[in-house]
Amino acid sequence: MYLIFFMITYIPNIVFAIFLALGIGYFTKNVKKLIRNIRLGKEADVHGDKGQRWKNMSRIALGQTKMVVRPIAGLMHIIVYLGFVIINIEVLEIIIDGLLGTHRIFAFMGGFYDFLIGSFEILALLVIIAVVVFWIRRNMIKLQRFIKPEMQGWPKKDGNLILYIELVLMLLFLTMNATDYQLQQMGAEHYSKAGSFPVSQFIAPLFDGMSQGTLIVVERSAWWLHILGILFFLNYLYFSKHLHILLAFPNTFYGKLKPNGQFSNVEAVTNEVKLMLDPSADPFAATTEDDEEPGKFGASDVMDLNWVQLLNAYTCTECGRCTSECPANQTGKKLSPRKIMMDTRDRLEEVGKNMDANGGTFEPDGKQLLDDYISREELWACTTCNACVEACPVSIDPLSIILEMRRFLVMEQSAAPSELNNMMGNLENNGAPWPFNQMDRLNWAQEA
Amino acid sequence: MNVPTMASLFAEGKQPEVLFWVGCAGSFDDRAKKITKAFVKILNQAKVSFAVLGTEESCTGDPAKRAGNEFLFQMQAMTNIEVMNGYEVKKVVTTCPHCFNTLKNEYPGLGGNYEVVHHTTFLKQLLEEGKISMEGGSYRGKRITFHDPCYLGRANGIFEAPRELIQKLDAELVEMKSCKKRGLCCGAGGAQMFKEPEEGKKDVNIERTEQALETQPEIIAAACPFCNTMMTDGVKNKEKEASIKVLDVAELIADAEDL
Numbered sequence: 001m002y003l004i005f006f007m008i009t010y011i012p013n014i015v016f017a018i019f020l021a022l023g024i025g026y027f028t029k030n031v032k033k034l035i036r037n038i039r040l041g042k043e044a045d046v047h048g049d050k051g052q053r054w055k056n057m058s059r060i061a062l063g064q065t066k067m068v069v070r071p072i073a074g075l076m077h078i079i080v081y082l083g084f085v086i087i088n089i090e091v092l093e094i095i096i097d098g099l100l101g102t103h104r105i106f107a108f109m110g111g112f113y114d115f116l117i118g119s120f121e122i123l124a125l126l127v128i129i130a131v132v133v134f135w136i137r138r139n140m141i142k143l144q145r146f147i148k149p150e151m152q153g154w155p156k157k158d159g160n161l162i163l164y165i166e167l168v169l170m171l172l173f174l175t176m177n178a179t180d181y182q183l184q185q186m187g188a189e190h191y192s193k194a195g196s197f198p199v200s201q202f203i204a205p206l207f208d209g210m211s212q213g214t215l216i217v218v219e220r221s222a223w224w225l226h227i228l229g230i231l232f233f234l235n236y237l238y239f240s241k242h243l244h245i246l247l248a249f250p251n252t253f254y255g256k257l258k259p260n261g262q263f264s265n266v267e268a269v270t271n272e273v274k275l276m277l278d279p280s281a282d283p284f285a286a287t288t289e290d291d292e293e294p295g296k297f298g299a300s301d302v303m304d305l306n307w308v309q310l311l312n313a314y315t316c317t318e319c320g321r322c323t324s325e326c327p328a329n330q331t332g333k334k335l336s337p338r339k340i341m342m343d344t345r346d347r348l349e350e351v352g353k354n355m356d357a358n359g360g361t362f363e364p365d366g367k368q369l370l371d372d373y374i375s376r377e378e379l380w381a382c383t384t385c386n387a388c389v390e391a392c393p394v395s396i397d398p399l400s401i402i403l404e405m406r407r408f409l410v411m412e413q414s415a416a417p418s419e420l421n422n423m424m425g426n427l428e429n430n431g432a433p434w435p436f437n438q439m440d441r442l443n444w445a446q447e448a
Numbered sequence: 449m450n451v452p453t454m455a456s457l458f459a460e461g462k463q464p465e466v467l468f469w470v471g472c473a474g475s476f477d478d479r480a481k482k483i484t485k486a487f488v489k490i491l492n493q494a495k496v497s498f499a500v501l502g503t504e505e506s507c508t509g510d511p512a513k514r515a516g517n518e519f520l521f522q523m524q525a526m527t528n529i530e531v532m533n534g535y536e537v538k539k540v541v542t543t544c545p546h547c548f549n550t551l552k553n554e555y556p557g558l559g560g561n562y563e564v565v566h567h568t569t570f571l572k573q574l575l576e577e578g579k580i581s582m583e584g585g586s587y588r589g590k591r592i593t594f595h596d597p598c599y600l601g602r603a604n605g606i607f608e609a610p611r612e613l614i615q616k617l618d619a620e621l622v623e624m625k626s627c628k629k630r631g632l633c634c635g636a637g638g639a640q641m642f643k644e645p646e647e648g649k650k651d652v653n654i655e656r657t658e659q660a661l662e663t664q665p666e667i668i669a670a671a672c673p674f675c676n677t678m679m680t681d682g683v684k685n686k687e688k689e690a691s692i693k694v695l696d697v698a699e700l701i702a703d704a705e706d707l
Binding site: 381390391432436444447 | 449453470472474475476477481484485500502503505506507509511512513514515516517518519520522523524526527530549552553554557558598599602603604605629630632633635636637638640642644645646647648649650651652655656
């Protein structure tokens with residue numbers, strides 16, 4: 001008898017705890033998968049000034065400095081970002097309330113609590129406005145960067161779904177507060193006066209005339225749907241471009257510190273070239289230690305990229321600033337740096353799923369990143385101008401992937417466009433990309 | 449025009465203060481050779497102690513590296529490094545941002561450690577040291593727009609040196625809608641110079657030239673021999689070559705100084 005009474009009293013707490021555990025548990029499982037997939041990448045050179053890395057992260061990710069290069073989108077984004085971060089303080093209260101069966105446990109803070117709830121409400125309203133603007137930009141104004149070919153289908157849906165979820169969450173939050181406010185006015189049990197409601201007090205009249213019982217049902221429903229919605233959204237991240245809200249931080253931390261123009265020197269090549277240029281080297285000398293198979297040059301699949309490049313792919317939120325700055329894309333070529341990142345992620349996910357299905361090892365599936373996802377035409381259209389790298393608000397480097405894939409094409413397959421082969425032939429023979437004799441290099445000094 | 453070579457100075461037991469890295473375009477391309485000569489005239493005028501490698505110079509390997517041929521790049525780099533280290537080169541100046549970027553950023557990892565400066569930075573220093581005096585002369589009040597070479601600007605963060613030089617000419621510097629960090633490429637980088645572009649609506653240099661023409665310039669200033677070629681072609685394509693000149697910053701200065 002006592003047990004049943006105990007169960008009935010605590011059913012909401014238990015249900016809440018179960019949902020919370022499921023929500024966080026499934027998310028954790030996917031995060032582990034995410035980390036495993038990123039680790040499929042090769043080692044990356046992430047040495048260098050740690051202090052600078054922290055500075056970059058706080059400036060670019062936390063401080064959103066690159067977002068405001070485009071002022072309208074930047075400002076709207078900062079609103080949603082601040083809304084997301086700050087309203088999460090409220091989620092902390094909701095979780096504690098849910099687990100303990102309390103109501104507005106932080107209310108003891110008094111005036112400060114009123115201030116907090118008031119600010120959350122104002123932020124929620126601003127987020128709603130920003131989300132509506134974002135939706136209009138994506139669906140009505142049809143900004144170029146949102147209607148490129150790679151945005152057809154799921155990416156477009158994904159973008160809109162995120163906006164809908166955010167809108168619904170904010171509306172539930174305000175509904176919850178509005179009915180709470182009504183109940184507080186009525187002096188309902190448990191609903192002691194707490195919080196200030198600068199926005200929801202204007203929604204409250206919608207609930208005028210409702211009985212206390214009905215109001216409690218509405219308030220509880222909004223409360224439950226709001227927290228369940230948040231748990232759903234958390235788990236949606238892994239399947240969406242929206243992962244950037246978490247990965248922007250490590251991604252900006254591990255972003256390139258060297259000048260944009262500096263491309264990596266391939267160490268394996270250095271060793272071979274040194275051997276070739278060293279007159280005293282014995283070409284027949286057996287490689288001393290383990291006769292490793294010589295590594296593959298460049299990248300034809302995701303496993304050939306380094307882990308930072310794979311992290312880049314998961315971080316990309318498909319905003320398309322890279323593509324809209326890309327000279328090749330602007331002039332109608334197939335190359336889109338955003339597509340390079342989306343393709344890398346899609347292929348990586350495919351490899352991950354293959355591993356899941358085969359007990360953790362990858363079974364060759366006859367596909368690769370090159371050709372099956374990224375075409376040679378795209379790769380050869382790049383001018384290596386770094387506009388995409390500069391444009392990315394979260395330090396993604398699509399150019400490094402393009403270069404790695406060109407390296408594979410040239411060094412593993414000798415598959416450069418014929419004009420480039422001519423250029424390289426000249427370079428090899430005459431030390432210049434044109435067919436001029438090196439001995440004529442100073443002729444200009446004799447010309448008038 | 450006095451153009452000493454490293455080899456001849458070395459034979460006399462002399463060491464110049466700076467190596468002028470001419471680059472392939474500067475050595476062979478007819479248009480770019482004019483930039484080379486303009487720069488040398490300024491060096492002579494300012495009595496800078498310099499030399500060139502001449503026939504001992506070879507491509508830095510930039511176009512091979514950007515095309516994906518790391519082997520060829522490193523072969524070129526190591527050969528050049530051997531030559532430069534042999535002459536104990538300390539400082540290098542170059543009129544080509546591609547050579548500049550490669551020498552400055554990619555050679556150190558292969559054993560080539562030099563102080564590398566682009567000629568616009570070098571000219572600005574000469575100006576500050578009073579070794580060249582720039583009076584606007586024929587460029588006073590002219591509308592000049594500056595095209596940022598990707599490998600000078602975005603790649604290495606040098607935006608102001610060329611602009612300061614242009615302003616010293618008392619010219620009216622007008623900016624294109626995409627400039628500095630957001631400057632649009634001329635279309636030549638990444639070895640594109642040596643191949644036909646992929647299929648598209650337009651060539652990149654035409655797009656960039658249109659942006660330049662929007663500023664209604666009398667002169668389009670560049671600081672890269674490849675950008676110069678691309679913009680010159682663009683201006684010709686728009687049939688504006690009679691009224692708009694494409695000139696390197698070094699040419700502007702040499703011209704203003706009547707060299």
